Amino acid sequence: xxxxxxxxxxxxxxxxxxxxxxxxxxxxxxxxxxxxxxxxxxxxxxxxxxxxxxxxxxxxxxxxxxxxxxxxxxxxxxxxxxxxxxxxxxxxxxxxxxxxxxxxxxxxxxxxxxxxxxxxxxxxxxxxxxxxxxxxxxxxxxxxxxxxxxxxxxxxxxxxxxxxxxxxxxxxxxxxxxxxxxxxxxxxxxxxxxxxxxxxxxxxxxxxxxxxxxxxxxxxxxxxxxxxxxxxxxxxxxxxxxxxxxxxxxxxxxxxxxxxxxxxxxxxxxxxxxxxxxxxxxxxxxxxxxxxxxxxxxxxxxxxxxxxxxxxxxxxxxxxxxxxxxxxxxxxxxxxxxxxxxxxxxxxxxxxxxxxxxxxxxxxxxxxxxxxxxxxxxxxxxxxxxxxxxxxxxxxxxxxxxxxxxxxxxxxxxxxxxxxxxxxxxxxxxxxxxxxxxxxxxxxxxxxxxxxxxxxxxxxxxxxxxxxxxxxxxxxxxxxxxxxxxxxxxx
Numbered sequence: 054x055x056x057x058x059x060x061x062x063x064x065x066x067x068x069x070x071x072x073x074x075x076x077x078x079x080x081x082x083x084x085x086x087x088x089x090x091x092x093x094x095x096x097x098x099x100x101x102x103x104x105x106x107x108x109x110x111x112x113x114x115x116x117x118x119x120x121x122x123x124x125x126x127x128x129x130x131x132x133x134x135x136x137x138x139x140x141x142x143x144x145x146x147x148x149x150x151x152x153x154x155x156x157x158x159x160x161x162x163x164x165x166x167x168x169x170x171x172x173x174x175x176x177x178x179x180x181x182x183x184x185x186x187x188x189x190x191x192x193x194x195x196x197x198x199x200x201x202x203x204x205x206x207x208x209x210x211x212x213x214x215x216x217x218x219x220x221x222x223x224x225x226x227x228x229x230x231x232x233x234x235x236x237x238x239x240x241x242x243x244x245x246x247x248x249x250x251x252x253x254x255x256x257x258x259x260x261x262x263x264x265x266x267x268x269x270x271x272x273x274x275x276x277x278x279x280x281x282x283x284x285x286x287x288x289x290x291x292x293x294x295x296x297x298x299x300x301x302x303x304x305x306x307x308x309x310x311x312x313x314x315x316x317x318x319x320x321x322x323x324x325x326x327x328x329x330x331x332x333x334x335x336x337x338x339x340x341x342x343x344x345x346x347x348x349x350x351x352x353x354x355x356x357x358x359x360x361x362x363x364x365x366x367x368x369x370x371x372x373x374x375x376x377x378x379x380x381x382x383x384x385x386x387x388x389x390x391x392x393x394x395x396x397x398x399x400x401x402x403x404x405x406x407x408x409x410x411x412x413x414x415x416x417x418x419x420x421x422x423x424x425x426x427x428x429x430x431x432x433x434x435x436x437x438x439x440x441x442x443x444x445x446x447x448x449x450x451x452x453x454x455x456x457x458x459x460x461x462x463x464x465x466x467x468x469x470x471x472x473x474x475x476x477x478x479x480x481x482x483x484x485x486x487x488x489x490x491x492x493x494x495x496x497x498x499x500x501x502x503x504x505x506x507x508x509x510x511x512x513x514x515x516x517x518x519x520x521x522x523x524x525x526x527x528x529x530x531x532x533x534x535x536x537x538x539x540x541x542x543x544x
Contacts, residue, residue, distance in 0.1 A: 062265050070257065074250070092159060092195040102209060102239045106227055109135070110213050117218045122148040125227075132237050136228045140212065152228060156208055159197050160226045163212050197228070198240075207231045209240055271304050275311055282315065329379060336376045344369055378506040382489065382513070394518065397433055399424045399469070403456065406438055414445050418456040426467050426537035428518030433537070436514040436522075439507045440471040440533045447496065448475025448531065460539070466520075469535045477526035486524050487512040511535065 105128065112124050125137045125148035136149030143157050197210035210228030217223060235241045299305075347369065351362045400422050407416055426433065444454045452474030459468040478486065482493045492505040512522050515535055523534040 062269070063262070066257075066261055066265075070254065092162065093198045098196065098198075098209065098240055099238070102229070102236065105229075105239065106211055106213075110215060110227065113137075113215045115216055115218055115220075118147065118223075125149070130237075132232050133239065134230045136210075136226075136230065138226050138228075140224045140226050147225075149228075149230075152226070153199070153201055153208070155201070156197060156199055156210060156228065157226065159199070160210060160212055163195065163197075165212075165214075165224060197226075204232070207234055207236060207240070209236060268304070271308055275308055278311070278315075334380075337373065337380075340369060340373045340376070344373070378510070382506045382510050394427060394429050396425050396427055397430050399426060399433075399458070399467075402430070402434060403437065406434065406441060409438070410441065410445060415453040416441065416445075416456065417453050420456065420458045420469075424458055424467065426518075426539055428520065428537060432514040432517045436511045436535055437469070437471075439510050439514075440535065443507045443533065444471050444473040444475075444531075448473035451475050452530075465539055467537045467539050469537065470532050471535075472527055472530055472532040474530045477529065477531045478524075480526065483524055483526070487522060508533070 109125065109128060113121055116124065121137060125135045128135045134149060136152050137147040138149070138152050138157070139145040139147070140157070140160055146152070197208065199208045200206075201208060208228055208230055210226055213225050213227055214222045215225055229236065229239065231237060231240065344366065347362055347366050351359055351366065354362050400420055403418055403420065407418065410416060441454070441456075448454070454474075455470075455472045457470045457472065459470070460466075461468060476495075478493055478495070485491045486493075487508045489509040490505040491509075508522070508524065511533065515522050515537070518537060520535060520537045522536070525532050525534070
């Protein structure tokens, strides 16, 4: 199936040319082979047959009629036979065998219009006499063409007036019979026709192909640009769209509009990120002061008031965690490819992360001591930390949390899986888990206060390292599979 605009337009052009060729060929076929009549324009045929008929008619003029048969017979050759018959007396054949009655009847339909050819050569300069010679081969259409018999024979004929030696004009039918459609090259010169058709086709391609490429190339650039933005989600990370300022057509307008749109969108996104970063920072500062004040208030409170203070502190902790998640998400989105990518030894990093979680969290790690991946250390740490925190939050009390690794020789990648023993998530929600701020209905009910950014942070962090994330239900349990390249080629 044709996908690109260039291929579709080119295919449409070729199809159009083919339809024109078929229509032209069908018209010619109808004219030449229609059973309704045998009269066709002589211009459809090669000039070869016209020249031969004109020369032969000239040779017949002012010759005794008894010589006409030998003159006509001299033009016969294998596959071609010439016939000469009187239309005034259809039973009078000067040359050739029998001419089919249908051809004779068709010839009788042609109007007998006299015309001037050359006078008798023997009398041109005699006594300044003037001779009216309305004789010879008609220079205008129509001609006769027919396909007859079995085996098939093809006939071409023209009517003519020819004066004999006694200056008596005869209305004749001169016809040639061939066993070949082309008349041995006499009727049709297909080599010339094909050469002309190939030339027209080649010139059309030379004319249209650059035009189509001129039309499709900027559209292809814009499509690639838009697809890259859609895939990365950040127009600021994509290279600038090349815009031809001299192009004033619709494509030029579209490219300038797309470039302007992405620039403004990037400015808005950058402004939003800066705004959110500023707000989160201010919130963290204020929340820190509130937390300190609530801690002092808790020590001085008793009974019901202390419990209320503790509830406020828990909500404050949730708010603090939310702001931390937002900041972390923005950091994960800041760049598609950090400059600090390097080989990272995983065991020490994972051991350090394990110590940051409470001792009651049953995290069991089974990884080789020499496991190395390629990426930014902070991005890897951010991704694994969020995967562990997600497992502890949603299924920490249901059993152990396993951290497993697997090397994939097919693509040279390392698979790190964090598997919990929880209830998993509905299958319909799996594709949406890595979207920012998405939380399933069950998660909101059982674990209120979450930000819905944990898996989105993992996705963005891994993409910066050239990796990816896959979420799946384990029945029982839920797994987050993080795929890291194990060398620089994987990025």
